[in-house]
Amino acid sequence: MRKTLLTALNTLMMLSFATVAFAAEGDAFSTGFGLIAIGTALGIGLAAAGCSIGQGLAVKSACEGIARNPEASGKISQSLILGLAFIESLCIYALLIDLILLFVKM
Structure with missing residues (x-):
């Protein structure tokens, strides 16, 4: 496989x-525009894939933590939301860099 x-x-x-x-x-x-377009497409694709894997692992760990200790669900949820915001900001930064590369004239 x-x-x-x-x-x-x-x-x-x-x-x-x-x-x-x-x-x-x-x-x-x-x-050269075609190469830049391919590079930016690959860049945002890899960033989105990495961020989605990271978010999935974070949610998985949070669900396991809440299942093991339901009393700590408030703190786990707060940490999860903060971590997801940081992970999502990485993808937004990658999108911003890719858009700058795509639309700035060289």
Whole structure:
């Protein structure tokens, strides 16, 4: 299963960069905008994936903590909400950096 997934991801990456390799001179990819667009798309995709994994693990741990000690649910919930806000801010910062890279003229 893992080899199939890695093979599929590698094939997808090769196909996505093939347009850059065969771009014509007047095309948007030859001016560098296409590379920036691909980079920003990959950047926000990785940031969103990492943040969602982190948020899922945080909620899982909070639910386990509340299940083990229901009396501490107030403190656990407060810590969970604060931690989720910090994790979400990381994704927003990544989005901001990607938008700056995408729309600022070089």
